[in-house]
Amino acid sequence: MIPNKGDIFIGSGDFIKQGNYHVKLLIEYANLKPDHSVLDIGCGIGRAALSLTSYLGENSKYEGFDLVKKGIVWCERNIATKYTNFNFRYIPLSNDLYSITNQKAENFIFPYEDNSFDTVFLFSVFTHMQPVEVQNYLNEISRVLKPEGKCLSTFFIYDDEIECKISKHKQGFCFPYNKDGFRLMSKKVPSANIAFKEESLFEMLQKSDLELDKKIYGTWSNRGIVSLLDFQDILVFSKKKV
Known part of the structure; x- marks a missing residue:
């Protein structure tokens, strides 16, 4: 029930330990x-x-769902065959880290009904997406969330206080290329890693009728809570109450 080491494309660290930690975050936050x-x-x-x-x-x-087919194939063979309430979909979206296709994330409509999920989560997804793509995903998350549902996601977020520090080359984890409301780590591969300015990101949440419940800084910017052991920043949001 653990993929071969060479097949794991989602980052380093102990596979089981990281998965358990993510579930712990979802339960707690x-x-x-x-x-x-x-x-x-x-x-x-x-x-x-x-x-x-x-x-x-x-x-x-x-x-x-995911845009990397081999991950979906492994999940279908090893998880879905044993747990009938688990379903996986391969969605061939275009992303300059993984694949170039005609299906764009900025236009993608999630294949799920309105108000159908209690919990939505994304780990290290928005850190590889352009603003127009993030906005569409936030719109779709708002659509598929139940009225009392919550979404937990991770980002790299910055404000005026730390922008100068993270903009410098060779200063740890840095984003030297300034754009409108966000910064890039690589000019050649825009989706390599992306940091969003808090103000701009929160405006995007408002456009999607989402409201911020929790903000927990990660350790990447040296302002996070070390005991959480999370590198990226964590945001939890829900639908605005009518």
Whole structure:
């Protein structure tokens, strides 16, 4: 139930330990319950999904999609065959880190009904997407979330206080290329890593009728809570109450 090391394309670290940690974050900060309907955006090769098989009950529903086909194939063979409430989809979206196709993330409509998920999450997905793509995903997340649902996602976010520091080359984890409301790590590969200015990102949330519930800085910018052991910044948001 663990992929071969050479097949894991979602970053370093202990596969099982990282998955368990992600589930812990979802329980603690996004109010995940064993009977929830869950959407895993950018599910990769099942790191969170595998850990969720031990937490979600038979009456729950898990849906995950990703643009890397081999991850979906592994999940279908090793998870979906054993857990019938887990479903995975390969969506061939264009991204300059993985593949170039005609299907753009900025126009992608999630293949799920309105108000259908209690919990939505994205780990290290928005850190590789352009603003127009992020805005579309936020719109879609707002659409598929139930009225009381929550979304937990990770970002690299900055403000005026740390912008000068992270803009310098060779200063740890840096984003030297300034754009309108965001900064790039690489000019040649725009999706390599992207940091968003907090003010701009929060405006995007408002446009999607989402409101921020929690903001937890990661350790990448040296302002996070080290005890959380999370590198990226964590944001939890929900639908605006009518």
